[in-house]
Amino acid sequence: MERIKLGIIGCGLAAKNLHYPALKELKDEFEIAAVSNHTEPKAKEFSSMVGGVPYFLDYKDLLKRKGIEAVDIALPIDLNYQATKDALEAGKHVILEKPLAANLEDAKKMLEFPNKYKTVMLLAENFRYKRLYNRIKEIIDDGSIGKPFTFVWYTFDHVHENEYGQIGWRRQHQYKGGFITDGGVHSIAALRLLFGEITPVSMIVQSINPDIGKVDTCNLQMKFPNDVTGSLLLFFSTPYNYENRLVIFGNKGSVATDGDIITLKTYSSNRLTGDKNEIKEEIKAGNGFKEEFEDFYSAIRKGTKIKSTFEEGYKDLKTILDALNM
Numbered sequence: 001m002e003r004i005k006l007g008i009i010g011c012g013l014a015a016k017n018l019h020y021p022a023l024k025e026l027k028d029e030f031e032i033a034a035v036s037n038h039t040e041p042k043a044k045e046f047s048s049m050v051g052g053v054p055y056f057l058d059y060k061d062l063l064k065r066k067g068i069e070a071v072d073i074a075l076p077i078d079l080n081y082q083a084t085k086d087a088l089e090a091g092k093h094v095i096l097e098k099p100l101a102a103n104l105e106d107a108k109k110m111l112e113f114p115n116k117y118k119t120v121m122l123l124a125e126n127f128r129y130k131r132l133y134n135r136i137k138e139i140i141d142d143g144s145i146g147k148p149f150t151f152v153w154y155t156f157d158h159v160h161e162n163e164y165g166q167i168g169w170r171r172q173h174q175y176k177g178g179f180i181t182d183g184g185v186h187s188i189a190a191l192r193l194l195f196g197e198i199t200p201v202s203m204i205v206q207s208i209n210p211d212i213g214k215v216d217t218c219n220l221q222m223k224f225p226n227d228v229t230g231s232l233l234l235f236f237s238t239p240y241n242y243e244n245r246l247v248i249f250g251n252k253g254s255v256a257t258d259g260d261i262i263t264l265k266t267y268s269s270n271r272l273t274g275d276k277n278e279i280k281e282e283i284k285a286g287n288g289f290k291e292e293f294e295d296f297y298s299a300i301r302k303g304t305k306i307k308s309t310f311e312e313g314y315k316d317l318k319t320i321l322d323a324l325n326m
Helices: 013-025 040-049 059-063 077-089 104-110 131-141 179-195 289-302 310-324
Strands: 004-009 030-036 070-073 093-097 121-124 148-156 199-206 217-223 229-235 243-250 253-258 261-267 276-282
Touching: 004 013, 004 059, 004 289, 013 030, 013 040, 013 289, 030 040, 030 059, 059 070, 059 077, 070 077, 077 093, 077 104, 093 289, 104 310, 121 289, 121 310, 131 179, 131 243, 131 253, 131 261, 148 179, 179 217, 179 229, 179 310, 199 310, 217 310
Parallel strands: 004 030, 004 070, 070 093, 093 121, 148 229
Antiparallel strands: 148 243, 199 217, 217 229, 243 253, 253 261, 261 276
């Protein structure tokens, strides 16, 4: 099938470090035809990186360019609504970096886009595509751990020490929750994939390092259908420490992640008298960015249904904002 000519709007870290590596693997599906960034050094640098394509300082000039079928929007969150609306009005297919919007007011308006515009829209929520979490769902669904009843998911990070934590629009964020919202929607998307819709019960937030935003630490308690409960801990100011671990308990065993390693612990029969079994499985299928672009391509060229819709993104965002407002 013919390659999709893609314009990239926003030449920051997400475009360079996350989207472009995936697009390089999909060179038979996508051709990067133009890029845009409001500052010329970044636009020029990214243009050179992707093969010397034309670059623009105003994304509206990119949208006017003939031949571009689709755009990849990777802008500061508070620009998502307007940039997406402009792209759709220009007749472009859109893949949009998460979260859906900076607030629920904009997000609600974006829910109307699929009814108003006929092009493809995909929210680039890579956790929804990440093989690690889809494999955990398979384990839960096949009954290996029995009926799940609770989980703990903790993410300890030190974003003030990495390049993502240095981004000005994240540190001086114009949207509620800062890194808790920006990073938290990832976890919410995965948990909704695993257990269904979330009802927040309580949330404790703190600001440990005000330099990276108004809040950077949270402890969210939640419940799900089928009597599942759980705790999500997001600590974005833990110096010299990084961990990301999800442990799910069922009445016949447990499944846990440690990086890209899944550990399944079960009993052969009765949990009190049966033999204990432990199986480790390494998931090497990547971070989900390639898969979301494959889904985008398939929807455009084959008419398949999108997995990560704007509606799913709205539910992710609403969940974390509802918790922050408790």
